[in-house]
Amino acid sequence: xxxxxxxxxxxxxxxxxxxxxxxxxxxxxxxxxxxxxxxxxxxxxxxxxxxxxxxxxxxxxxxxxxxxxxxxxxxxxxxxxxxxxxxxxxxxxxxxxxxxxxxxxxxxxxxxxxxxxxxxxxxxxxxxxxxxxxxxxxxxxxxxxxxxxxxxxxxxxxxxxxxxxxxxxxxxxxxxxxxxxxxxxxxxxxxxxxxxxxxxxxxxxxxxxxxxxxxxxxxxxxxxxxxxxxxxxxxxxxxxxxxxxxxxxxxxxxxxxxxxxxxxxxxxxxxxxxxxxxxxxxxxxxxxxxxxxxxxxxxxxxxxxxxxxxxxxxxxxxxxxxxxxxxxxxxxxxxxxxxxxxxxxxxxxxxxxxxxxxxxxxxxxxxxxxxxxxxxxxxxxxxxxxxxxxxxxxxxxxxxxxxxxxxxxxxxxxxxxxxxx
Amino acid sequence: xxxxxxxxxxxxxxxxxxxxxxxxxxxxxxxxxxxxxxxxxxxxxxxxxxxxxxxxxxxxxxxxxxxxxxxxxxxxxxxxxxxxxxxxxxxxxxxxxxxxxxxxxxxxxxxxxxxxxxxxxxxxxxxxxxxxxxxxxxxxxxxxxxxxxxxxxxxxxxxxxxxxxxxxxxxxxxxxxxxxxxxxxxxxxxxxxxxxxxxxxxxxxxxxxxxxxxxxxxxxxxxxxxxxxxxxxxxxxxxxxxxxxxxxxxxxxxxxxxxxxxxxxxxxxxxxxxxxxxxxxxxxxxxxxxxxxxxxxxxxxxxxxxxxxxxxxxxxxxxxxxxxxxxxxxxxxxxxxxxxxxxxxxxxxxxxxxxxxxxxxxxxxxxxxxxxxxxxxxxxxxxxxxxxxxxxxxxxxxxxxxxxxxxxxxxxxxxxxxxxx
Numbered sequence: 001x002x003x004x005x006x007x008x009x010x011x012x013x014x015x016x017x018x019x020x021x022x023x024x025x026x027x028x029x030x031x032x033x034x035x036x037x038x039x040x041x042x043x044x045x046x047x048x049x050x051x052x053x054x055x056x057x058x059x060x061x062x063x064x065x066x067x068x069x070x071x072x073x074x075x076x077x078x079x080x081x082x083x084x085x086x087x088x089x090x091x092x093x094x095x096x097x098x099x100x101x102x103x104x105x106x107x108x109x110x111x112x113x114x115x116x117x118x119x120x121x122x123x124x125x126x127x128x129x130x131x132x133x134x135x136x137x138x139x140x141x142x143x144x145x146x147x148x149x150x151x152x153x154x155x156x157x158x159x160x161x162x163x164x165x166x167x168x169x170x171x172x173x174x175x176x177x178x179x180x181x182x183x184x185x186x187x188x189x190x191x192x193x194x195x196x197x198x199x200x201x202x203x204x205x206x207x208x209x210x211x212x213x214x215x216x217x218x219x220x221x222x223x224x225x226x227x228x229x230x231x232x233x234x235x236x237x238x239x240x241x242x243x244x245x246x247x248x249x250x251x252x253x254x255x256x257x258x259x260x261x262x263x264x265x266x267x268x269x270x271x272x273x274x275x276x277x278x279x280x281x282x283x284x285x286x287x288x289x290x291x292x293x294x295x296x297x298x299x300x301x302x303x304x305x306x307x308x309x310x311x312x313x314x315x316x317x318x319x320x321x322x323x324x325x326x327x328x329x330x331x332x333x334x335x336x337x338x339x340x341x342x343x344x345x346x347x348x349x350x351x352x353x354x355x356x357x358x359x360x361x362x363x364x365x366x367x368x369x370x371x372x373x374x375x376x377x378x379x380x381x382x383x384x385x386x387x388x389x390x391x392x393x394x395x396x397x398x399x400x401x402x403x404x405x406x407x408x409x410x411x412x413x414x415x416x417x418x419x420x421x
Numbered sequence: 422x423x424x425x426x427x428x429x430x431x432x433x434x435x436x437x438x439x440x441x442x443x444x445x446x447x448x449x450x451x452x453x454x455x456x457x458x459x460x461x462x463x464x465x466x467x468x469x470x471x472x473x474x475x476x477x478x479x480x481x482x483x484x485x486x487x488x489x490x491x492x493x494x495x496x497x498x499x500x501x502x503x504x505x506x507x508x509x510x511x512x513x514x515x516x517x518x519x520x521x522x523x524x525x526x527x528x529x530x531x532x533x534x535x536x537x538x539x540x541x542x543x544x545x546x547x548x549x550x551x552x553x554x555x556x557x558x559x560x561x562x563x564x565x566x567x568x569x570x571x572x573x574x575x576x577x578x579x580x581x582x583x584x585x586x587x588x589x590x591x592x593x594x595x596x597x598x599x600x601x602x603x604x605x606x607x608x609x610x611x612x613x614x615x616x617x618x619x620x621x622x623x624x625x626x627x628x629x630x631x632x633x634x635x636x637x638x639x640x641x642x643x644x645x646x647x648x649x650x651x652x653x654x655x656x657x658x659x660x661x662x663x664x665x666x667x668x669x670x671x672x673x674x675x676x677x678x679x680x681x682x683x684x685x686x687x688x689x690x691x692x693x694x695x696x697x698x699x700x701x702x703x704x705x706x707x708x709x710x711x712x713x714x715x716x717x718x719x720x721x722x723x724x725x726x727x728x729x730x731x732x733x734x735x736x737x738x739x740x741x742x743x744x745x746x747x748x749x750x751x752x753x754x755x756x757x758x759x760x761x762x763x764x765x766x767x768x769x770x771x772x773x774x775x776x777x778x779x780x781x782x783x784x785x786x787x788x789x790x791x792x793x794x795x796x797x798x799x800x801x802x803x804x805x806x807x808x809x810x811x812x813x814x815x816x817x818x819x820x821x822x823x824x825x826x827x828x829x830x831x832x833x834x835x836x837x838x839x840x841x842x
Contacts, residue, residue, distance in 0.1 A: 084691030085643060085699070131693035191648035211647065213694060222506060222803035225683040225706040226632065226776040227612035230672055232799060237684055238669050244662035251651055262646040263658055265694045266687070270505035272552035273634060273686045273704040274777075275802045278506070283694040285646040355647040356695075378653060381696045382643035 016088035025383030030081040030127035031166025055174025058142040059126035072182035077123035087385025117409040140358035184362040193378030202348040203372030204337040210291040212323040214284040219315040222278035240280035259288035325419035333369040340401040363417035437509035446804025451502040451548035452587025476595025479563040480547035494600035498544035508806025538830040561779035605783040614799030623769040624793030625758040631712040633744040635705040643699035661701035680709035746840035754790040761822040784838035
């Protein structure tokens with residue numbers, strides 16, 4: 001194990017140099033050259049370790065050990081793309097841990113100490129982050145049938161480039177049949193503070209939060225910032241600023257830490273210093289532990305936003321977007337994590353994920369195991385994101401155990417996870 | 422005159438087809454292909470009417486009648502560039518009226534009924550609007566020495582294209598010596614409602630408003646819109662939304678219509694739907710009839726913005742930018758407009774300009790005459806901008822008279838305009 005863990009750390013810290021930013025983050029948005037270089041590293045590593053590489057029509061990349069000809073595959077992975085000025089752990093940790101866990105399992109198969117029932121594939125899902133091409137969790141959602149392939153390939157970034165063009169540009173628009181899945185496992189940084197606060201190294205994710213986005217389109221009237229008197233204006237940006245504050249303020253109606261809200265994206269038209277803005281498009285994000293809280297917050301916002309529209313004599317259209325129901329991960333998977341942790345002498349804790357992950361759509365089609373390791377300070381989606389080597393290695397050890405159990409068929413009789421209120 | 426006016430209207434409505442937008446506006450931002458096509462039309466028209474065309478190092482284009490070899494030039498003109506989805510009158514009206522006024526003056530010179538003291542040049546200033554390349558009033562400011570040529574040529578648009586590259590791309594990076602000016606005249610739409618309200622066809626502009634911009638740089642911290650609890654966030658967009666509202670609210674401290682304020686431009690980083698914004702850059706615009714009101718509003722804003730920064734534990738830097746002192750236009754020029762109007766049987770009215778114009782920097786170096794014609798509803802910098810043919814023709818007739826008087830040397834002993842408090 002000592003060599004394996006050293007190799008893992010070397011590989012992890014090498015991949016962090018691809019698209020590295022000055023403050024220890026990475027910039028590897030989906031379909032950019034930096035993302036392409038990280039994926040080339042993935043392919044090279046897999047081939048060097050005897051894995052066959054397949055790329056599907058939405059750019060998901062699979063590295064396969066086909067031990068049992070014709071059998072289904074346990075999938076294990078995460079994503080190598082990042083947010084703009086993102087962290088080096090988010091996604092990449094899970095992919096590199098999956099490669100090492102798979103190679104370890106293969107070594108046991110080769111030396112005859114492990115007899116698998118299923119095959120094993122490491123997967124690097126395309127565009128989990130959704131910064132350049134919304135929505136997020138794109139590749140895994142197409143894989144599971146939750147999103148339509150042609151619609152996704154035609155999706156454009158703000159510069160007008162399509163997903164299809166971006167995939168072609170990095171050589172990742174594949175034609176391979178993806179492996180047929182029987183189970184899925186993923187390890188990821190927590191991106192919150194609970195494990196750190198409780199001093200527990202392993203989180204067993206039992207359910208996801210209910211999330212949804214609102215696309216808000218504010219239509220005012222373009223005019224001159226100098227010559228137009230204030231009372232004649234219908235300033236779309238002033239109305240949008242009110243919406244941004246309403247989105248933040250709505251959480252005050254709920255108990256602390258039970259709901260979060262934000263506006264992450266906002267475009268102004270024409271965005272000229274001497275023109276009163278005509279139009280603003282913004283995306284609000286609502287997430288709560290309970291679905292009813294998201295729905296209540298949405299209702300409050302729709303009402304208050306229309307009050308702003310009426311007061312300003314401006315049109316504001318609001319559309320629901322990217323609604324994601326609460327998902328429960330299977331009880332048997334949680335028990336598998338807890339048992340593996342006990343055997344490894346590690347404490348574990350059940351917790352919920354406020355962030356979306358590739359494991360959420362996978363959980364709809366196959367029994368899925370999702371594990372977290374601690375994030376220092378809970379910070380994420382930024383360069384300051386940090387997890388210690390020790391915590392990463394504990395997560396890797398857990399993933400190795402879980403992969404072996406899944407490949408033995410331990411969750412074969414378990415139903416996939418379900419949406420719940 | 423009948424033929425001249427018909428030709429003028431035909432030319433005006435033809436130029437409005439260059440870069441025409443669906444709702445009767447134009448999109449001819451500085452240095453774009455559409456702007457280039459409007460300038461090709463200008464060059465062709467000038468050459469067809471016996472004028473020599475010169476282009477200077479910042480793309481200002483001059484069409485010259487050199488009646489008196491070696492004499493200085495009266496300049497008359499405006500600009501052919503537009504705001505994004507801008508109006509078809511703003512700038513283009515003044516350029517086309519200037520061409521027709523010049524051709525009319527030349528006809529009189531040729532038939533011997535008018536003996537000029539000075540030469541005459543029609544000018545199409547580069548980038549008056551400043552939407553793509555801030556600051557506005559760029560070409561005329563370089564011409565008068567108020568802005569530095571090399572700095573301006575190196576200025577980039579949001580896509581990274583420089584002014585120099587944009588000028589080259591439309592064939593307007595010239596090397597010609599510009600004509601030496603002795604006086605300047607311009608006619609422009611009012612972009613406000615005063616002439617319409619008072620039912621007066623001609624405005625004699627006596628002074629400009631004091632204006633300045635504030636560059637506001639909000640620096641928060643990037644984090645995850647799902648996983649980061651609300652109390653851990655330092656959301657730059659929420660703080661920026663507060664700034665946008667403060668900028669609007671500050672006018673309430675002053676008498677109605679004595680000051681205007683707005684935020685026309687705002688950029689969010691990283692602008693991803695699932696990332697709490699790290700950084701916002703915005704431009705606030707303050708304009709008032711009295712300089713002290715701009716300074717007071719600025720002080721109030723600086724204080725309140727720092728209150729927001731402290732409350733949010735966010736850094737907000739504010740820098741002064743594009744400060745423009747009040748300019749008085751010479752009394753003798755105002756009297757010339759009033760006398761010409763009386764002779765033409767037209768009413769005129771003295772008024773101030775809240776908008777900047779190329780005439781403002783010109784007024785610092787030569788005696789300058791600035792005239793307005795009415796704008797329906799006062800709307801401007803949008804597709805709905807409108808001025809009637811009748812009002813445009815009245816302005817053209819006035820410009821023809823003013824150009825003749827200036828070419829006779831009527832304002833030769835007048836000092837240029839001055840800044841004032």
